[in-house]
């Protein structure tokens with residue numbers, strides 16, 4: 001598996017652990033005020049990162065591109081800043097609001113870069129298994 005795909009999966013599982021931690025905290029305390037932070041940690045942090053990692057695993061040549069690593073750092077930084085800022089904002093710390101906004105834009109730039117990588121012309125180097133011999 002390409003290094004970048006592995007890195008995305010490692011990042012994704014950390015977000016899932018944090019996201020589930022928030023979910024359990026909500027369930028135990030019966031205070032669901034951080035529901036938005038929980039949902040975004042799981043969906044942007046776990047699900048989307050794992051999908052990005054899966055794409056790079058299937059397209060190892062694209063994973064080798066410098067732009068792919070830049071995309072990883074931008075996207076992951078955006079989510080990693082947005083999640084705690086959103087969590088604190090939902091607990092009433094409104095000073096976090098501009099940070100949530102800025103981090104959301106950084107995250108979106110990461111998504112746009114990923115779209116560019118998908119659509120850019122480089123031929124994907126997917127591995128095709130040989131047909132079974134009889």
Ligand code: HEM
Pocket residue numbers: 019020022023024026027032035038039042043046047
């Ligand atoms: C053990 C794991 C988890 C626990 C304990 C948990 C717990 C919770 C709780 C207590 C709520 C609030 C429900 C409400 O107020 O109506 C919630 C909402 C939510 N959770 Fe989780 N969750 C877990 C895993 C996940 C995962 C893996 C995802 C996504 C991949 C996820 C996505 C969401 C979403 C999108 C909502 C908002 C639902 C809505 O607004 O209707 N959760 N979760």
